[in-house]
Amino acid sequence: MNCRFCNSDKLHVFIDLGMSPPSNSFVDFENLQNSELLFPLKINICEDCLLVQAEEYKKNNEIFDDNYLYFSSYSESWLKHSENYVEMITQKLSLSKDSFVIEIASNDGYLLQYFKQKNIPCLGVEPTKNTAKIAQDKGIETITDFFGVEIAKKLSTENRKADLILGNNVLAHTPYINDFVEGIKIALKPEGICTFEFPHILNLINKNQFDTIYHEHFSYFSLYTVTEIFKDHGLEIFDVEELNTHGGSLRVFGKHSSNETNKTETFQKVWNDEKNMNLHKLSGYLNFEEKALKVKKDFIEFLEEKSKQGRKIAAYGAAAKGNTLLNFSEVNNEIIKFVVDKSPYKQGKYLPGSKIPVVDEKMLEIEKPDYIIIFPWNLEEEITKQLSYVRTWNAKFVVAIPKLKII
Numbered sequence: 001m002n003c004r005f006c007n008s009d010k011l012h013v014f015i016d017l018g019m020s021p022p023s024n025s026f027v028d029f030e031n032l033q034n035s036e037l038l039f040p041l042k043i044n045i046c047e048d049c050l051l052v053q054a055e056e057y058k059k060n061n062e063i064f065d066d067n068y069l070y071f072s073s074y075s076e077s078w079l080k081h082s083e084n085y086v087e088m089i090t091q092k093l094s095l096s097k098d099s100f101v102i103e104i105a106s107n108d109g110y111l112l113q114y115f116k117q118k119n120i121p122c123l124g125v126e127p128t129k130n131t132a133k134i135a136q137d138k139g140i141e142t143i144t145d146f147f148g149v150e151i152a153k154k155l156s157t158e159n160r161k162a163d164l165i166l167g168n169n170v171l172a173h174t175p176y177i178n179d180f181v182e183g184i185k186i187a188l189k190p191e192g193i194c195t196f197e198f199p200h201i202l203n204l205i206n207k208n209q210f211d212t213i214y215h216e217h218f219s220y221f222s223l224y225t226v227t228e229i230f231k232d233h234g235l236e237i238f239d240v241e242e243l244n245t246h247g248g249s250l251r252v253f254g255k256h257s258s259n260e261t262n263k264t265e266t267f268q269k270v271w272n273d274e275k276n277m278n279l280h281k282l283s284g285y286l287n288f289e290e291k292a293l294k295v296k297k298d299f300i301e302f303l304e305e306k307s308k309q310g311r312k313i314a315a316y317g318a319a320a321k322g323n324t325l326l327n328f329s330e331v332n333n334e335i336i337k338f339v340v341d342k343s344p345y346k347q348g349k350y351l352p353g354s355k356i357p358v359v360d361e362k363m364l365e366i367e368k369p370d371y372i373i374i375f376p377w378n379l380e381e382e383i384t385k386q387l388s389y390v391r392t393w394n395a396k397f398v399v400a401i402p403k404l405k406i407i
């Protein structure tokens with residue numbers, strides 16, 4: 001087992017979350033009694049380049065298969081975020097009908113639809129056929145494959161290099177980080193810009209967000225590591241924005257290294273924040289596991305106490321975050337009765353591992369639970385507002401991370 005970026009064999013354990021099923025492998029009723037495939041969820045840190053990374057356990061195409069159940073368009077705040085991005089970047093780069101935009105991991109066209117509305121030519125690259133199909137039905141050209149050197153070369157020979165390449169939460173999802181970044185180098189016009197969003201490891205560590213760790217995430221980046229990786233492929237990260245999405249993300253801006261640009265003040269600020277937290281050396285990454293174990297302990301104690309008192313406990317948001325927390329805490333459907341999710345693709349299925357049934361929101365009115373655990377803590381405000389009617393029967397909301405909070 002070597003580092004997926006620099007190939008060093010000096011890897012140390014960052015956190016070991018035990019064995020768990022892939023978090024998007026929802027279980028059908030017919031398979032409820034069958035045992036699931038479990039994989040170790042163990043994250044290492046490379047002593048040489050400081051990339052925090054999962055041990056590869058499974059081929060990429062087995063995770064992002066045709067039954068992939070994540071559709072970006074089901075979150076309103078994410079749609080708004082995407083629309084704002086398109087406005088911002090269109091102005092910043094003066095994009096027009098003569099430009100060309102490529103989005104990697106374009107999902108169901110949740111973002112490219114806003115470029116299309118502006119008549120800016122765009123192309124999506126999305127490996128999961130069922131999500132890509134929805135984008136194609138909206139009239140968004142989509143290649144159904146994994147992005148990398150091969151696709152980039154093809155686009156380049158077809159004279160389809162991009163003015164803008166963007167990827168939201170895809171950099172962390174690719175196991176072949178070198179092939180991916182080399183592909184960007186090839187597919188980007190000489191004056192082109194690329195932007196990537198990913199959860200910032202500084203927040204993961206500071207805010208105890210170990211539940212953002214799941215099998216589909218292969219890397220956890222600092223500004224430092226992402227800058228080093230891009231530099232290795234002839235690209236320079238020169239600017240960064242701090243975002244509130246996913247509990248604190250970075251949006252980095254890159255270009256070809258050969259173009260002269262100074263690094264921005266924000267870049268220096270984030271770089272220094274990381275340095276002050278010791279994230280530019282190994283010691284900043286140790287002791288994280290201990291903090292996660294404390295969250296697990298508090299979460300289990302809360303559930304056991306309320307369950308003993310005969311309280312009814314439900315949850316909201318059948319997302320990967322919840323699965324990591326549930327499986328790490330070994331909580332099952334005897335304690336948490338059901339989880340509500342808006343996506344009709346998930347309703348009627350069961351969460352991997354815990355086997356908690358996923359149901360429509362109307363179940364809240366019917367069952368009137370005393371406590372509703374919000375798994376996607378990053379959407380706490382949106383969800384508590386949307387579900388404010390549960391106050392009529394005095395239900396309370398609960399968030400487990402960064403520490404147990406009853407709302």
Ligand SMILES: [Zn+2]
Pocket residue numbers: 003004005006007008046047048049050051
């Ligand atoms: Zn390394």
